[in-house]
Amino acid sequence: MLASMFHSLFAIGSQLSPELGSSGIEMLETDTFKLHCFQTLTGIKFVVLADPRQAGIESLLRKIYEIYSDFALKNPFYSLEMPIRCELFDQNLKLALEVAEKAGPFGPGS
Amino acid sequence: MDSRFTRGKSAILERSLTRPKMEVSLSAFSLLFSEIVQYCQNRVYSVSELQNKLSELGQQVGARILDVLVMREKNGKRETKVINILLFIKVTVWKALFGKEADKLEQANDDDKTYYIIEKEPLINTFISVPKENSTLNCASFTAGIVEAILTYSGFPAKVTAHWHKGTTLMIKFDESVIARDKALDGR
Secondary structure, three states: OHHHHHHHHHHHHHHHOOOOOOOOOOEEEOOOOEEEEEEOOOOOEEEEEEOOOOOOHHHHHHHHHHHHHHHHOOOOOOOOOOOOOOHHHHHHHHHHHHHHHHHOOOOOOO | OOOOOOOOOOHHHHOOOOOOOOOOOHHHHHHHHHHHHHHHHOOOOOHHHHHHHHHHHHHHHHHHHHHHHHHHHHOOOOOOOHHHHHHHHHHHHHHHHHOOOOOEEEEOOOOOOEEEEEEOOOHHHOOOOOOHHHOOOOOOHHHHHHHHHHHHHOOOOEEEEEEEOOOEEEEEEEOHHHHHHHHHHHHO
16 A cells, blocks of 8 residues: 555656656655655666664665566566565565665664 | 688687687576576476476587587597596586586486486576476476487487476486496496
């Protein structure tokens, strides 16, 4: 539900933006968490919810993109636009999150 | 080769057979291989058919790589003993294809026709996670096809299949005649 809501917000946001060809919402800040979004060239969005104090989310998002293109796109049993059910993808995502959690100064990631 | 036959056709025909090792991007290979698997998957009805199809494609590769490797690494001399051809595959072929030796080469305890080549993490499966519903499928069938072609065209008719066991295991079952011939060679 969050994803679909954010998707429309993102679409409206990028149209309303005074800047032409805006990249859309990259970050939403609330009292309790920050929502980081990274959109790829092909229009896939990666969203990370994290503690407001967590650092290094930018690079985490890029890492997730890398994992996605490795373990989902190069997997013959994954079809585009479908939920990703790949063991190796899950494993490597978990690893990346653990690394980000250790590297960030505070609080939980994702 | 006389270059007047190949001139202007393709650069690859002009290249020397003894050219140094070339490296290919793993990403590019994986994407292509993924497409191959999807292509095959769209044309079959069962897992075993898919494995057969991958194996057939692998055999095309094996038949070609055998000749070039024998020329390049062995000065055109072919192996005559079972153990030597298996070592040739484990070391030379694996190095040319995957940049490293195969992890292990074993003989079955109870059967002198059966050998195993064991790879913990085959390069071919680096990015592939097999869905749960057909967990017996191993895309290393492609590699099995390569090995099968190399053995068969070297005069060691064999069946090679890929299984999930200690990583990926390629099971090589030689024809009776091969083992009989090998024993006869030993006896002399």
